[in-house]
Amino acid sequence: MPVSDPGQADVSLLAVAFAAGVGLFLGGVANTVLGRARPWARAAGSAVACSGAAVGVWAAAGSAASAAAGGGFAAVGLALAAPRRPGARWAVAGAAGLVLAVGAVVWHGAAEDADDDQAQAELLAAAQRPPTRPAPVPVFTDRGTRVGAWQATRPRSRAELAALEVRPADTPAVAPTAIRSYPADDRSNCHGWVFTRGRYWVSETDVDVILAENGYRAVPDPRPSDLAIYRADGVVTHTAVVRYVSPGMPVLVEGKWGPGPVYLHAADESGYGTDITYYRADRTGHVLAGLDSHPSADAPVGGQ
Known part of the structure; x- marks a missing residue:
């Protein structure tokens, strides 16, 4: 059974209203200018306006029904303007068309902004760090500096993390080509996924210390x-x-987005921007000292 797409429905409605408004406006302008012309000339101008409205809707919405509606609405408006004292009526029709077209665009923009705001709010709410406690085992850099590692005390269920599974693909910040590697998981954030192999949360404030003390160097x-x-x-x-x-292709990276899923994506296509530095170290893997390099069977695999 086909499933309707609310976004496509909104686009179709926008196209119908906008094209009908443009048709009314053009028809009103044409007939005001051609007010003293022969009736057939005014009729031709009206026909062109209605046809233009229909073609415009077809191009924007890709729907014959929407095209017919757009052209029909424009035609009704033009017909109402045609009887006696046509000059004033045509002027009103043109003004109404302009208001309709502009109003359609403003309404659609406001609706899109509201949808984006709601999606971002839900994503941010779901992306919050869960309650944590210090990890049961201490972890260190290669030089012996202790790194803060935190264990989620009440990891959320798959159902509770559902917003993180579906919302990223609907938000402008996320690349539509990102490939989900592992599901959302409260046990670690992106840094913990790499440096503890998905066991714990690691603060961003510790990352530069880890880079410096584990022998990482920036590479071009x-x-x-x-x-x-x-x-x-x-x-x-x-x-x-x-x-x-x-060669000639984007660098592909894999990382965990907060408590959300792990994604494989082009390095410069994510919600984290494009200020990226690459690092390399002469060590095996990225796991911090104090942790074995083998994760539990159900942990998402990072740190290698």
Whole structure:
């Protein structure tokens, strides 16, 4: 059974209202200008306006029914303007058409903004860090500096994390080509997915310490297994692992988006911006000292 697309319905409604408004406006202008012309000339102008409205709707909405509606609404408006004292009526029709066209665009923009705001609010609410406690085992950099690691005390169920599974694809910040590798999981954030293999949360404030003390160095040309560190105004916002590098193609990275899913995506296509530095270290994997390198069977695999 076909499923209706609310977004497409909104576009069709916008196209009908906008094209009908433009048709009324053009028809009103044409007939005001041709007010003293022969009736056939005014009729031709009206026909062109209605046809233009229908064609415009067809092009925008891709629907014959919508096209007929757009042209029909314009025709009704023009017909109402045609009887006695046509000059004033045509002027009113043109003004009404202009108001209708502009109003349709304003309404559609406001509706889209409201939908985006709601989606972002739901995503932000779901993306909050869950209640945590210190990890049961201490973790360290290679130089012995202890790193804060936090264990989720009440991980949310799959149903509670459902918003994180469906909303990213509907928001402008997220690349439509991102491939989901692992489901949403409260046990770790992006940094913890890399440095603890998905066991714990790690603060962004510890990432630069880890980079410095585990021997990472910035590199201009990334290779698979290098780190991709995202920053905003110099502050670390995201950690991912380089997965694929091909000449002439975008660098593909894999990372966990907060408590949300793990995604494979082009490095410069995510909600974390494009301020990216790649890092490489002469060590095996990215897991912090104090943790074994083998995750539990059900943990999403990071840190390699």
